Amino acid sequence: MFVGSGKNRCGGWGTDRMMEGFVPHLDSEVRLSPRTIGGQSGAIAHHQGLEKFFRFGCEEALLIGMIDGRRSVEDLLLGMQRAGVDWSGDDVVGFLSMLIRERLLLPPVQEFDQEKAEQLGRKTDPLRWWMTPLSSVVSLRIPLMDFDRPALRLSRHFGFLFQPVAVAVWAVLVISAMVMMALRRDELAGELSRLFDRQMWIPMLGIWLLCKMLHEAGHAVAAKRQGVRIGKTGVMFFLMAPLAYVDVTASWMLPRRMSRMAIALAGVYVELAVASVAAWCWWCLPDGLVRHIAAQVFVVAGPATLLVNANPLLRLDGYYVLSDLVDIPNLRSHGRRQLAGWLEYVLLAVPRESSLLSGWRVPFATGHAMASVVFQFVWMAGLVFAVSYWAKGLGILVAMVAVLLWAAIPLGNWMLRHVRDGDWRRRYRLGLSVVLIVPFGQWLWNQRSPITRRVPVVVRYHDEQIARAPSDAFVVGVFVEGGQRVKSGSLLMRLQNDELQVRHDQTSDRLDLAMRREVQLRRQGKLADAEIEKRQAENLKHQLEDLRRRLDELQVTAQRDGMVTTSNPIDLLGEFVTEGTELVRVSDAHEKELLASIGESDAPAYRRAVQSAQPVRVRLRGGVGITALPVSLRPRADVQLPHPALSAAIGGPLPVQPDPESGENRLIAPRFTATSPIEPVAAASVRAGQQGTMVISDDRTIGQRIWERLDPQSMR
Template sequence: MQTPPSSNDPFDIRVKVDPAVQFSERGEGSETTFVASDSRTGKFYRFGNREYHAASLMDGEHTLAQINEQLRKDGVDWSAEDVLKYARELVQHRLAHVQPDAIGTTETDRPNPNDSRSHDRRGSGQRVLGWMSKVLSQRIPLADGDRIAEALLGSMGKLFQPTAIAVLGALIISGVAVVWTHHDALTLEVKRIFDRGLWLSLAVLWCLLKVIHECGHAVCAKRLGVRVGKMGVLFFLFAPLAYVDVTNAWKLPRRRDRIQIALAGVYVELIVGAIAAWIWYLSPVGMIRHVSAHVFLLAGPATILVNANPLLRLDGYYVFSDLTEIPNLRDQGRKRLLAWIERILFGIEMPQCHLSGWRRDIAVIHALCSVIFQIAWMMGLVIAIAAWAKGLGIVIAAVAVTLWAVVPLVRWMCKIWTTPGREGWVLSFYQRRLLTLSSTLCVVIHLMVVSASPFSRRVPVVVRYHGEQIERAPVGAFVAAIYVTCGQRVERGELLVELEQPELTVKRNQLADQLAAASRKAIQHRRRGELAMANALTEKGESLRRQIEELDQQVASLRIVADRQGQVTSSTIDQLHGRYVKLGDEIIRISDPQEKELLAVVSEDNLIAFRNAVQSETAAKIRLRGGPSIQAALAPLHPAASRRLPHPALSASNGGPLPIEPKGSDGQMLVSPQLQSVIPLDVMTSMKIKSGQIGRLTIPDDRSLVARLNDYLRERR
């Protein structure tokens, strides 16, 4: 038999859609869609009208060039490259195959024994990627979902009746209303959910809720006549997740039925969350109330964020795809987004989009949002796994980065490198552009790792009076007289307040009597020659004399005088007359409004950066809360760090930036040691700001961007 002549024209290839692929029409909406069911794998693929029309022409008899010509005659605005790419996608998904005896078969389509090594290398690479993907995700079927759905249909099936949907919908709304009106109390439960001691119980609750979620999908599908596949456990990053196979739902012709099945799991979980919300509201403080709050958080907000999110390829994605009538939404949107990026970076002409009108824009917007969201989502998962599982977590993180970032990036770069056209002397235009962009990216990454960050560090500051005199009660006493008022100007040595403590005078007189008696007895014993007794009484007299001196000092301290010139700034001084003040209670403050200073509190992490900023002698920018922005020259740090709270306004309990912890009966102390720097202010600046104002002082950041991001993530954990 004579071998047909070979051809180098790929459009002479004949492609035939596999007979196992069956198409069914979806006639709802403004655009007809088709679902391709592969009976060999049980997978379903959605096609638009033009894709289906092109696939129907791939019968193994017509070449791609003939199919392209027929599509043009039928009004389908596809280029020859679009037809070739579409045929390649069908072959890659094994929905079609190239006819081996086609006249248009090229030399590269025929098996070549010399290429066995390259085939082996590609096969080995695919096997390695397959093993790596199994490390991240493993699906284990456990039971026949159809039988379980049949058993639950009698009980759970009633949830999907129209009357039940209306009643339970009202229940869900009422549960949301209860939580909304009592969100302050629920916020406390939200803070406790991150307690590590509760992780095990939360994991158990999460697994139970996900089983209920998947049962909702299965029962709803069975109720609508869809055969349910296997049910089992999906381990994603070693986290157990229940799953159920309801892919046969694509056979349903009505869009609302498919949407109902997709939302059934979220619907059932929201019912559980609403019941938990009411139990939380009606229960007294205790374990039942605590567990109910956690069930609501997992079945309500967590489910909406994950399962109902259209940016993840879960329930919300399929609902959004059905509502917009965009088949293969993610694939088409990301291909269009990638083509848009290639056009900007390399000037590659964008191919004809299979979507038209607003659907094309929606697909691109969805692709962009989903890529950004999933990058942030996956980065969080990778960092959490790496921190939680230590060495094993680092291995898993490396595998995830390889599969999700490195492999797709390498494949995309190979595609650009091998793109024909626009040849040059040595390298093509696309290859030169790829090398330029790669080099630029490497330089940017190097700068992010090595160079100092262009952003700034922030140091908390508080405004206070310079040299302020703060007088506190030396003992527990009554305020007998007040000689000044708030806002009054006083001079140094002026009497401000007099306190009264009669017990001190009585006690001093008693000690004076004891001292006099001891002196007389000591003289008598010395006259009798009893020197030992005389010396003992003399020592006792010295002790009494010291106690009297201390009492005299306390009595003298009851008269509070001004140690400096200034103004009375205590707003409550006029209310203290006749009242009893305890030891340490503040009585009066004397300061000068024209003399203020900034107290900067510097953590150990910012120590070196702050010292460098001081040495540079550049004015720092300070932004005060509720006040103007000012500039001031930095002052050196005090040498010793302390955990003592430097100013009450800086405490986190008062709305400040510094975290504190109890210190027994002495008050509060800082969680970590802090250094201090006192920055003087000029008269004009002092008059514009108020004492007690807190703010942020910015200094240059000596860290790289990567180090800054690492520190931020560490603080968040």
């Protein structure tokens, strides 16, 4: 915590009431040390029992330095005035009240009654009592163990990683990995498209936790090399995402800025080294699961770390480095105080207080505050949406708590503070602002959702011939190979079914016999018996034709011009295949189509997309994006799985369940299907069986979308 130089007002505690004989005493576990902060003399207070650190500006440092257990409040006020500090009694009382709330100063329980103790913060605020469990829903920190001794052992074994030679090797490794990944960015994009495959969620979670543990270990080792005592380590859940943490706040006591910056950057330093090693492993390994995991490690430890931990607009490692670099302790607090003052001046005509900073640091802090507010609004909104989308109803509840803590309660407190203010002009301006903002909120609620709907699709060949075994048979001849061009009528395979051939021969013999007997009976004048034999011969003739057709089907021929897309049809040579077994596929690589599976809730929006007759974007796995024109839905929805690649059982997006009769997978809920053609140029860049999503505009309003997400069925 940082308390800047300036006056602090006391809320609800009169100067005369507190000055009646109260002698302030610092807690015995508080240690003060002088420090130059922002070019001015200041101090740092360390509460050893709470393991908290506080930074004070020059005026506050002067006052807290005079608290020796002998001076009363009146003596402290006189001492400040003799030092030339323009503080009033309310300012002194306000600062002492803050010290009591932060448990740096012993509360005046002995000298004052319960009413006064409550005014000094001894009694818990009901709002704070509710906010504590609510904040645990958004961010919950679980300390596990003291990490000082493990950090000491780690520093003995791995401290060399922070030596100058190791830093030089690290720089070469990171730069070379960045160059290599930039040169192979197209191939990397294909890996990134598979980053959040359902079957990789558990490995992804393990990679995330491992990288963050190494990150925090880097902080601990770097801090221990500087002689800093390490506090607790544990697990923190932020919006249900698990994170590791280690307490190195004692690094605030280090006098050199470069030392503090090195500790703040140590986690990023370690993760970038891990990302670089993973990048080179990805480059060296053959295609497969291990190579894909290496790509995941690179993304989590590299770009994700730079975007989050090294970002100075988030209050993480990058922020503390920037704060030390520009020598502005508690940069965010200063900047947001100045930004809030400017907004209050514009909206409510509240006089702006003088900045606690000076020179170029004033506009720098304000600019940083503006940038961080915009970025964090987008960032947190994205996180809130992601949690609400991923965790359904539970995620919506977490998102509502986050909005309550981050926006609703602070805004409500700010409005209440100005409503209680006696200045009617501020109340008028505040009411006018509300009158303007509330209709805007209602208008925004009724706007069409900017979030698009996504319809699962899969690429397949258009008019593809899938040759299957017409009956149980042996494959005795294979006359094509994968990738071979064939003409319609070309012989692809020959099957042999001896039993079918025997039945054919026997039926042929019986037919000949029946025809001879018919002739003989007619010569003998037995016309009735001859007619019976004739009918039997006709029946046998039909059977023989069917058997000949089935024998002809054992000669598998191409029904269209195209290319054999079965990879190795020769593997079937000599094999016994059952009826219906797939033998070979023939299609044209330039003739592909998109098979879309549309749920009943998405059907109205899809029909509107069809009526618009405008191409829509299609994003396929592998980093490929194409456009397609939606076509009309098939009339009826059913539970038949439209394509095996869409089954959730093999990583597809559609949940399935086994059919109790056939045992084959079927959809849990009925869905419509539609087939959209793919242009020949685009067809050459996609593969059959490639999954993806068709992006269509959402016909719901923002309010409807939120309300649907709050549906109790989404909690299941």
